[in-house]
Amino acid sequence: MSRVHDVIRRYKASVEVARHGVEIFVIGDPAGALFNAAVRRLAYTVSENGSDIRGDLLLAANALRWRRMTQPQPGGFHLAVTEAANAVVREARMLRGAVADEALLDEIAAAAQDVRQTDSPVGDELWRSIEEADPSICAVVASSNRARAGLQEWLNPLSVPVLLPGELGDVSERVEQLYVAGPPSFFPPSLVTAPATGELTFLMPAWFRHRTIPVSRLADQADGAMKAKARERTIGDLSEPESPVPDDESMEGTYYPQPLWRGRNSGDREPGPDEAEAWKVLLAGNLAIWLDDGDRIRTLDPRQPEGERVTYAAVEDVVTGTYLVLRDGETEHGAMYEAALHLMGPRAGAIEATQRGWKTALEARLASRGARTSIAELRARGVRSAARVRAWTEATLISPKHEHDLVLLLEWLGLAVEPSHRNAMALRRAVYQASADLREELEDAVSRADLAALERDGHMSLDIEREGFRSIVVARVQARSPYTEIVPRPHTRAPFFDRSGEWLE
Template structure:
């Protein structure tokens, strides 16, 4: 199919959805409805008592509630649901005797046990719908990569493809029907405003209250914006306890698993030469990462063919769902720098000396003059990327990218161009060669790794031959902080233990 034909199919699919709308299939789920009701009771209790004591129990209940909506496979093939229920029960036992009334704990434990007492009703409806349409004419859309991996193991023998919403956008048009497992709010607007399939259905438990179809944030302000209507179908008897809250939509947001970021830092302070401004990322496997505003970071794309999975991605392009490749205990730039020096052999001492000389002199100038005045003078001296001056002080940023900028910088520092220019260029070349060598080894290791386990669990250890790069971690980004903080430079891009996102997976 040519690009023009594919585009025509996209327009045809969009036109079809605008005319006919999407389907929302609300499936009665008594066991899930019981857990949902208990979760709402717990939320009201937390509002009364305040957070702290209830945090872990509430997090585990929210997580199990989310899995009931997104992991519909049979219990025997559903470790996420079994583990989630076991964790809720464990947390209720931990609180025994610590709270005044045990009745809510009893109800939560019973609801968790009931959630895994039989196969999810949602799964039976999904399998029946796929069989009616035909395995080759439909695709199942998962809420995230872990749900995709789990449903894939179940549906692959049936010949049904399972994708995430983002991977569906890259698929070739022509598929008749997509079944999105979860409420519409779990998926981006593009699933309905730029559809790949001719028809879209959302399969969700009837007890989830919010059934609004997602739309672009610009839709309220745009003339002729695409607004897709929904047709509701109910499977079974969705009778459940009723709770009245003032803002149901906002309450549903609070019922979803949430990251813990803490209070944003006070504004005003600038990073020192040994610090960096960074944004906190939560990673799968109870890890965190401080990601600075550097240019690139190494990532892994499991959807690419073998030999093309290890990539560099722009820091600004890192999103929830991105798989980052990180070195345990030390940032990759540090390891690359040391490995490149090793490759220089006897030249290493001379290169280190000239690098240290111009970087220390630049650091002194910045400290004496202040960064803003120094940048202005560098601009006047002809350095076109003067705003990068503070970054050039970092040991791992070998030299300015532009030869002319580097020459002008050395002149501004009252240093001879040689041998600093030649030594820095040599080090940059060896760093690049080392990076290419590491990438080749990572590609080989990634090709041999169990990428289905990576998508299912969210993280995977990858070992390569280079000693300085043992302990490579591939980890999925599960949350990104809305604010930046100032952290020590040596802590940036080094994964660390962090349980703030333990209920997000």
């Protein structure tokens, strides 16, 4: 399909949505309503008490509510719901004897068990609606990779595609009806303001009160901005238990799985010679890494064709949903460096000597003048990546990203440009060759892996034959900290156990 044709189709769909609005199926879910009422009481208690030992219970409970809303598939297809429900029961039992309101703990545990054992009525209505509309013209929109994996497995008998919001540009022309699994506020405004089809239906449980259709942040300033009307249709048993907790819009955010960032501990000091500024990145599988300001990092895209899945992404492009390919337990840099030296053969000793020479001189200059003064001087000379000067002292980092930056750096250090520049470029090419060889082995391992399980679980291990790379981890980014911390440089890019992102999607 041409780009022009796609734009025309989107305009036609926008006209239909603007004229007829979008539908919201508000579906009774008694089991979910009971659990939601208990969790609202818990959230209110935690907010009133500030830091509270019930925090882990609330995180698990919020994850269960979120998954009940966004993963309505029944029975054996909702393992994520079962996982969260089991965690709620476990956390509630652990708190017995530690808090005064044990009745609330019992209520939450019982309600979680009921949610685990009761299929969501939203799923029943989604299946019925697809069959009624004709599965061949329908598609479903999921809120996350994990939600999509579960929904797709369940809907396979109907041959209905399940997509993420960012994939709707590729939706087939035959698709006329989109069903969205979750409340409108869980999805980007573009789902409505730039619709892929003229028929758009959200399905959500009645106990979630916020039903406003999202609009662009610029809608109030724009003439003729897209503001679709909502047509609500109520279905099923809408009864809910009475709650002593008042409806409060400020509590809506408690439904969203969120990371807990505790603030920067490093202050404004400069990193030491063996330290780096790094973002904490939470990964699926209870993992995390410290991501430094390197140029790129190896990634995997399971949606690409075979042979094109393993690639590199710029560090600034590592966002939620990115799959990182990591060496289990330690960084990849050292192994690639050693592989490159092996490729250099008898030249390796001379190359190591010149690398060690200019890096030692750089360490001495940084120690005498400080990083900030050094960065300013290098920038004045035209070094584009001067902010990374501390990283260049690391043995396994070959040189600045831009070749001419190395020339300028050597001149600033008062060193002869050659043979240091020539040796560094030769070593860099060898690293690229070693990296390309590893990529081929990774592509072969990925071709044999269960990528559906990767999208469902968010992580997997790859076993390859290369010495030093026998255990490779692929893990989806769950969140990235908004600030950096100063950490030991050897700790960067090496995955470690961390439960901070346990309940993120």
